[in-house]
Amino acid sequence: MNPAARQLVERLWGYCNVLRDDGVSSQDYLEQLSFLVFLKMAAEQEVLNEKKTNPADHKHILPVDGKWKGRGWDVLLDLEGEPLEEAYTKLLADLGRRSADGDHTTLSLIFNRARNRIENPANLRRLIVDLINEEEWLSARSDIKGAAYEALIARSAGDTRGGAGQYFTPRVLIESIVRCMRPTPYDTVIDPACGTGGFLLAAYEYIAREYEQDDLPDHDWEELRTKRIRGTEIVPTTARIAAMNLLLHDVGEATGEPVIEVGDALAKQPARHASIVLANPPFGRKSSVTVSGRDDEDDTSGDATYYRPDFWLGDLTTTNKQLNFLQHIGTLMTDTGRAAVIVPDGVLDEGGKNSAGALIRRELLTNYNLHTMLRLPDGIFHAGSVLANVLFFDAVSERRGEGDPPQTRKLWVYDLRTGSRFTLKQRPLQAGHLADFENRAFSEDDPDHTKRTESELFHAFDADKLLTDESVGLNVGLIDLPVSEDEKAASIDELTAGVAQKIRVALSEIEAFARDLGVELPGVEDSQI
Numbered sequence: 001m002n003p004a005a006r007q008l009v010e011r012l013w014g015y016c017n018v019l020r021d022d023g024v025s026s027q028d029y030l031e032q033l034s035f036l037v038f039l040k041m042a043a044e045q046e047v048l049n050e051k052k053t054n055p056a057d058h059k060h061i062l063p064v065d066g067k068w069k070g071r072g073w074d075v076l077l078d079l080e081g082e083p084l085e086e087a088y089t090k091l092l093a094d095l096g097r098r099s100a101d102g103d104h105t106t107l108s109l110i111f112n113r114a115r116n117r118i119e120n121p122a123n124l125r126r127l128i129v130d131l132i133n134e135e136e137w138l139s140a141r142s143d144i145k146g147a148a149y150e151a152l153i154a155r156s157a158g159d160t161r162g163g164a165g166q167y168f169t170p171r172v173l174i175e176s177i178v179r180c181m182r183p184t185p186y187d188t189v190i191d192p193a194c195g196t197g198g199f200l201l202a203a204y205e206y207i208a209r210e211y212e213q214d215d216l217p218d219h220d221w222e223e224l225r226t227k228r229i230r231g232t233e234i235v236p237t238t239a240r241i242a243a244m245n246l247l248l249h250d251v252g253e254a255t256g257e258p259v260i261e262v263g264d265a266l267a268k269q270p271a272r273h274a275s276i277v278l279a280n281p282p283f284g285r286k287s288s289v290t291v292s293g294r295d296d297e298d299d300t301s302g303d304a305t306y307y308r309p310d311f312w313l314g315d316l317t318t319t320n321k322q323l324n325f326l327q328h329i330g331t332l333m334t335d336t337g338r339a340a341v342i343v344p345d346g347v348l349d350e351g352g353k354n355s356a357g358a359l360i361r362r363e364l365l366t367n368y369n370l371h372t373m374l375r376l377p378d379g380i381f382h383a384g385s386v387l388a389n390v391l392f393f394d395a396v397s398e399r400r401g402e403g404d405p406p407q408t409r410k411l412w413v414y415d416l417r418t419g420s421r422f423t424l425k426q427r428p429l430q431a432g433h434l435a436d437f438e439n440r441a442f443s444e445d446d447p448d449h450t451k452r453t454e455s456e457l458f459h460a461f462d463a464d465k466l467l468t469d470e471s472v473g474l475n476v477g478l479i480d481l482p483v484s485e486d487e488k489a490a491s492i493d494e495l496t497a498g499v500a501q502k503i504r505v506a507l508s509e510i511e512a513f514a515r516d517l518g519v520e521l522p523g524v525e526d527s528q529i
Contacts (some may be wrong), residue, residue, distance in 0.1 A: 043073035190274035192265035194231030197242035199278035280342040281325035318356035361472040379422040413477025423466040
């Protein structure tokens with residue numbers, strides 16, 4: 001991050017600590033920043049529009065009715081105390097309404113059901129006047145404003161009292177995956193569980209670095225910015241943060257169709273298909289929703305069921321979200337599409353013979369080219385003890401016939417887990433830790449993955465042999481390394497520190513829950529948690 005962006009982050013995040021005393025969580029603060037930054041950007045755009053357009057042709061970004069006159073920011077700047085709080089609350093409500101003709105825009109997505117959560121007017125005015133108003137957001141380079149906002153998301157994710165995502169994907173891992181996938185300006189990139197938009201942004205930034213904008217028609221870049229980068233997010237608050245994050249990186253348009261769709265991606269068959277799918281689906285194994293490959297009209301259980309005839313389940317059903325997302329991603333890809341998906345270890349071996357897990361793993365090996373798996377180390381996610389992997393697989397345009405060999409010939413597995421110890425602060429995952437994997441598995445000289453060679457950490461497994469196992473277990477590729485006495489002692493120390501951290505987090509969550517219920521916990525101070 002450049003110094004200007006870092007300085008901006010420190011100023012904005014420092015004020016979050018002030019608002020904690022008013023009960024404003026880090027995610028609420030980030031949400032309010034999204035609202036206010038957008039209002040400031042809209043005011044800056046109004047000034048530019050007035051200079052460039054005929055007043056009769058001028059189109060306002062904000063509503064023109066009532067006292068706003070297209071400039072909600074200017075109104076807020078002139079107020080303080082209760083009138084400021086009342087005006088801000090009303091402005092959010094006005095902006096949250098859809099336009100009369102039913103158009104759905106990035107504007108309506110960001111402000112849908114928006115609420116003012118900063119109830120102290122003095123703090124609200126300071127945030128507006130002293131922080132947001134001091135920056136020129138529209139004219140600032142995207143690497144400053146975008147990087148600053150994204151850094152705030154990362155800090156929010158690391159906040160144990162509630163963040164932007166419990167399993168916030170490390171930026172360095174996202175960038176490594178994107179480098180392996182090598183998106184182009186003509187790819188359609190979709191993330192069906194996009195969170196705050198990390199994968200989508202990394203893909204766009206990679207394309208912007210690798211391809212000179214002047215070498216391509218403006219139309220192609222507009223298509224990329226407004227139509228070829230797409231995401232779905234089920235949580236409205238997270239979706240609005242993603243939309244704002246993308247907008248600050250020049251992806252999407254304020255008054256255009258949102259590049260983020262709010263909803264459950266598993267609920268329906270894809271309306272769009274992607275040449276590249278990048279995703280870190282929710283790690284929670286169970287869902288209140290069952291996904292079925294058949295439409296059971298006689299089901300009277302009352303449970304929510306998604307009917308997905310395009311899934312691979314057949315007569316089976318499952319509530320496992322990761323398994324369902326794998327199927328969804330498979331159907332989301334074009335005939336020549338490629339995917340990179342982060343999944344927990346359970347996906348690799350959950351279920352026995354004839355289970356949904358076995359069926360889905362068999363489908364990946366048989367009718368897709370599951371060519372690469374990266375075994376990720378512990379300690380890289382904000383939630384502790386998450387063991388995960390990255391699956392890289394391609395769709396194959398020619399469907400195999402009866403008796404034909406599986407589309408996957410060899411599954412190559414790189415073990416970054418064994419012998420590796422990472423923490424979020426003392427020893428975070430860095431790009432250098434992934435360099436050997438990228439060079440061996442995704443060399444530019446080997447686009448078809450036919451020149452790979454084995455190493456101590458990189459091994460190939462025949463798909464035919466994996467398919468002989470009735471449960472189709474994919475929990476392979478971890479190596480055995482001798483452990484020294486010093487390493488054993490260090491591991492015990494780390495384990496103890498990890499347990500202590502989990503206890504602190506659990507106590508913090510219990511205390512927060514008790515406060516929500518109005519239960520007092522005498523003798524427990526924040527400093528003890």
